Amino acid sequence: MSNELAPLSDPGLPAHVHRKADTDPVAEKRAEQQVAVLFGISAFGTLLFIYSYLFIDTESFVFIPVMGNTNAHQLGLGMGLAIALLGIGFGAVHWAKTLMSDTEVIAERHEMRSEDADRDAFVASVKERSEVAGLGRRSLIKRTLGLSVGLVGISPILLLGDLGPLPGKSLEETSWRKGTRLVTDPGDRPIKPADLEVGAVAQVLPELRPGQKRTLNDIAKDAVLLIRLRPEEFQLDSERLSWTYQGIIAFSKICSHMGCAVALYEQTTKHLLCPCHQSTFDVTRAAKVIFGPSARPLPQLAITVDAEGFLVAQQPFNEAVGPSYWERS
Numbered sequence: 001m002s003n004e005l006a007p008l009s010d011p012g013l014p015a016h017v018h019r020k021a022d023t024d025p026v027a028e029k030r031a032e033q034q035v036a037v038l039f040g041i042s043a044f045g046t047l048l049f050i051y052s053y054l055f056i057d058t059e060s061f062v063f064i065p066v067m068g069n070t071n072a073h074q075l076g077l078g079m080g081l082a083i084a085l086l087g088i089g090f091g092a093v094h095w096a097k098t099l100m101s102d103t104e105v106i107a108e109r110h111e112m113r114s115e116d117a118d119r120d121a122f123v124a125s126v127k128e129r130s131e132v133a134g135l136g137r138r139s140l141i142k143r144t145l146g147l148s149v150g151l152v153g154i155s156p157i158l159l160l161g162d163l164g165p166l167p168g169k170s171l172e173e174t175s176w177r178k179g180t181r182l183v184t185d186p187g188d189r190p191i192k193p194a195d196l197e198v199g200a201v202a203q204v205l206p207e208l209r210p211g212q213k214r215t216l217n218d219i220a221k222d223a224v225l226l227i228r229l230r231p232e233e234f235q236l237d238s239e240r241l242s243w244t245y246q247g248i249i250a251f252s253k254i255c256s257h258m259g260c261a262v263a264l265y266e267q268t269t270k271h272l273l274c275p276c277h278q279s280t281f282d283v284t285r286a287a288k289v290i291f292g293p294s295a296r297p298l299p300q301l302a303i304t305v306d307a308e309g310f311l312v313a314q315q316p317f318n319e320a321v322g323p324s325y326w327e328r329s
Contacts (some may be wrong), residue, residue, distance in 0.1 A: 013104075021098045031098035032138055035091050039144035042087025045080050046151035052076025053158050059215050084152050091148070095141065101132045172320040174206075174221045176301060181207040182226065182250070182311045185219075190310040193246050196228040201265045203253060206313070221321055223253040224301055225272070226311075227265065227283055235285045243302035243314065250301040251287050252321040255279055257294040259323040272298070295324045 021028040052073060060072040114122075181190050182204040196202060204224050208214055231247045243249070251272070255262050260276035265283075271290070272281040279292030287298035299321050302314035 016104075019098060019102065022102075028099065031094070032141055035095045035099065036140045036144040038087050038091030038094060039141070039148040040087075042084050042091065042148035043144070043151050045083025045085075045087055046148070046155050047080075049077055049080030049084060049155055050151075050158060052080055053161075059213075081155075084148070084155075088145075088148050088152065091145070095133075099133075099138070099141075171322065174317055174321060175218050176206050176222065176224075176313045176316045178313060178315050179306065180313045181306070182224070182303065182313070183207045185223070191226070192309050193248060193305065193311065196226060196248060198228050198230055198247065199267045200228050202226045203263075204250075204311075220259075221254065223261070224250050225253045225262065225265075226250050227272075229270065229283065233270065233284050240286050240300065243300055245303050245305060245311065248303065248311070249283065250303050251281075251283075251298040252301070252317065254298075254322050255294060256289075256296045256298060256322070256324055257292065262298065 021031045052075075056073045056076050058071070058073045061069045062072045062075070064070050064075075183190055183206070185203045185205045188205075188207070190207065191202065191204065202225070204226055205214070205219065205222050226248055227250075228248045231244075233247075234241060234244065234249070236244070251262075253262055254260075255274040255276065257274065257277055257279050260274050262272050262274045262279075262281065264273040264275055265271070266273065270283045272283055272287065273279075274281075274292065274294070277293050279294035280290050281287040281294070281298055282290050286300055289295075289297060299317045299319045301317055303311055304314050306312045
């Protein structure tokens with residue numbers, strides 16, 4: 001008795017089944033309208049992108065369940081671009097599935113080189129396939145496709161607006177002023193020296209004046225780390241030492257390499273570490289760079305206390321905060 005299985009015969013290709021839109025004019029018209037609606041949705045998404053870029057304030061926030069407080073400007077840009085691209089994609093797929101020719105064709109492989117004859121053949125093929133796709137007689141799809149693709153194509157021009165204006169002195173200035181109190185972030189609570197134990201670290205921002213609003217750009221430049229050491233552990237000159245108060249020293253939290261947040265403190269070594277590119281700064285020596293790509297130490301903020309005993313800035317930063325670049329050594 002043989003254990004061999006009899007070979008299966010080749011069943012061949014399944015019979016071609018016509019789509020409903022191929023035989024029913026009503027279904028064909030309905031599919032065309034559905035494609036046009038998808039392209040129209042894409043155009044709406046691009047308009048939302050443009051509106052968000054031009055008219056929604058970059059500091060505007062909205063509350064969304066699950067997501068919480070979300071930047072409305074960025075949300076509008078992301079949603080608009082997603083709707084624009086998905087609308088074109090879904091529209092093109094639905095068009096191909098319901099209205100374009102579904103005749104099976106075989107394409108022979110050719111050498112990967114284009115000659116004049118090949119280019120002419122390509123142009124002729126595009127014209128032929130345009131006729132097969134029905135662009136000539138499906139004016140609704142043609143118009144909505146042109147609208148959606150055209151809007152998506154020109155929308156990047158808006159981004160050229162971010163090339164200006166020139167920053168002027170804004171990159172060199174922060175909100176820190178003489179007498180500005182240091183407040184916790186988050187919480188906006190003024191700090192006294194007794195609030196920090198030896199080895200403690202706190203992130204602070206400048207206290208807001210009445211009616212003042214803190215922007216994201218301000219936070220990006222104003223963030224400061226407070227670190228408390230024993231005074232005898234510092235290896236500073238007399239000027240730098242006068243910028244500390246009872247062992248508390250303040251440095252900009254913005255890495256001088258690429259602007260990341262220097263948020264890791266090694267208590268045993270007294271080192272600050274940037275998690276992005278591992279630049280390491282020695283707190284005891286005025287945040288001197290001891291490892292990594294940073295070109296300069298973290299700027300130090302001179303601090304003291306006011307009449308009520310709260311920590312305040314003696315003066316603004318003595319140098320620009322943030323990453324180094326070709327105009328900043």
